[in-house]
Amino acid sequence: xxxKNENLNLIDNLANLxxxxxxxxxxxxxxxxxxxxxxxxSEKIKKxxxxxxxxxxxxxxxxxxxxxxxxxxxxxxxxxxxxxVKVQGPFGWHASNGYVYSLICSGIIGLLLFIILNIIILFxxxxxxLYKSGSSFNSNLFLxxxxxxxxxxxxxxxLENSFSVFGVDLIFLLSxxxxxxxxxxxxxx
Numbered sequence: 001x002x003x004k005n006e007n008l009n010l011i012d013n014l015a016n017l018x019x020x021x022x023x024x025x026x027x028x029x030x031x032x033x034x035x036x037x038x039x040x041x042s043e044k045i046k047k048x049x050x051x052x053x054x055x056x057x058x059x060x061x062x063x064x065x066x067x068x069x070x071x072x073x074x075x076x077x078x079x080x081x082x083x084x085v086k087v088q089g090p091f092g093w094h095a096s097n098g099y100v101y102s103l104i105c106s107g108i109i110g111l112l113l114f115i116i117l118n119i120i121i122l123f124x125x126x127x128x129x130l131y132k133s134g135s136s137f138n139s140n141l142f143l144x145x146x147x148x149x150x151x152x153x154x155x156x157x158x159l160e161n162s163f164s165v166f167g168v169d170l171i172f173l174l175s176x177x178x179x180x181x182x183x184x185x186x187x188x189x
Contacts (some may be wrong), residue, residue, distance in 0.1 A: 021159070024075065025090035032104055033072050035060055045090050050079040063106035069165075071095040074104070096131045098157035098164035101121045114164065118157070121150055121177060131187050146179035 020124055037045070045051060055073050057066060066073070075089040079184065089134040094182050095101040125147055129137065136142060153173050156162045163169040 011160060020091045021096045025097055026093055027091055028071055028074060028104050031056065032065075033060075033062075042049060045077075048080045049077045049090055053077045053079045061107060063107045063109050065103065065105045065110055068105055069094075070105045071101055078139055095162060096160055098162050100159070101161045101164045121180070124152065124180050125150060127187065128180065128183050132183075140183075142179050143183050146176035149173075149176040150180065 019172075025036065027041055030041065042051065054075075054077050054178065057074075059161050072088070075091060076095060077089045080090075095104060099111065099114065103111040106113075126145070128147070132143075149172055153163055153169060156169070158162065163173040
């Protein structure tokens with residue numbers, strides 16, 4: 001795969017490098033806010049898929065979204081000829097981004113709550129690192145592991161649904177957060 005193509009703009013180059021994740025996010029955000037697709041995404045899809053086979057919601061629901069796994073409902077299209085049974089649509093089968101997933105499934109309210117939750121976690125990690133000396137932080141194996149686990153999950157949520165759906169990531173997040181919360185209470189700030 002060629003990293004730079006002079007005929008493509010920056011968004012198309014990034015979309016090619018991202019394994020179509022950026023196109024998937026763009027697709028879902030357009031469906032959520034306008035219930036239709038722009039010409040660029042439509043042209044990409046029309047090459048191989050029947051546009052009428054996509055599920056489009058009958059009413060727009062900005063505040064509360066479209067429910068669990070709505071991203072899969074919107075992105076599923078099995079009309080491509082000679083398509084593998086594992087390929088469910090032109091850009092994959094799910095959002096591959098915790099923020100986009102929370103917007104589609106739980107609307108603006110859910111997205112705001114998801115952002116607030118992540119900010120609270122990052123704030124507590126920041127305070128713990130700020131008030132703990134390097135030696136006491138490094139000597140507490142559970143605390144340092146919990147911090148690295150949470151930071152990893154915070155970064156991973158940009159490229160995967162991660163802890164935004166129930167699974168192993170959520171169990172790790174809750175376990176690590178309990179350790180962070182216990183240490184945060186000890187700070188007496």
